Amino acid sequence: MNKKLIPLLVCPVCKGKLEYINKQNELLCRRDGLAYPVRSGVPVLLEIDARKLQPSSDKQPADNT
Numbered sequence: 094m095n096k097k098l099i100p101l102l103v104c105p106v107c108k109g110k111l112e113y114i115n116k117q118n119e120l121l122c123r124r125d126g127l128a129y130p131v132r133s134g135v136p137v138l139l140e141i142d143a144r145k146l147q148p149s150s151d152k153q154p155a156d157n158t
C-alpha cells in the first residue's frame with residue numbers, strides 16, 4: 094500500500110494514529126488493540142473488520158452483540 098497515506102489514517106474508534114505492520118499487512122491501533130486489514134492495498138478502517146489483539150489486563154466491557 095501507499096505508505097504516504099499512513100500518517101493521514103486514523104483509528105475510527107479513538108481517532109488515534111495507526112501503525113503499519115508490514116509483516117502482517119495490517120494497520121495497528123495500540124490504544125484499542127485493534128489491527129485493521131489492508132485489502133488490495135486499501136486500508137479497511139472498520140471496527141467490525143478489525144482483528145482484536147491480546148486483551149490488556151483490564152477487564153473487558155460487556156459484549157452487547
Ligand SMILES: [Zn+2]
Pocket residue numbers: 104105106107108109122123124125
Ligand atoms: Zn484506536
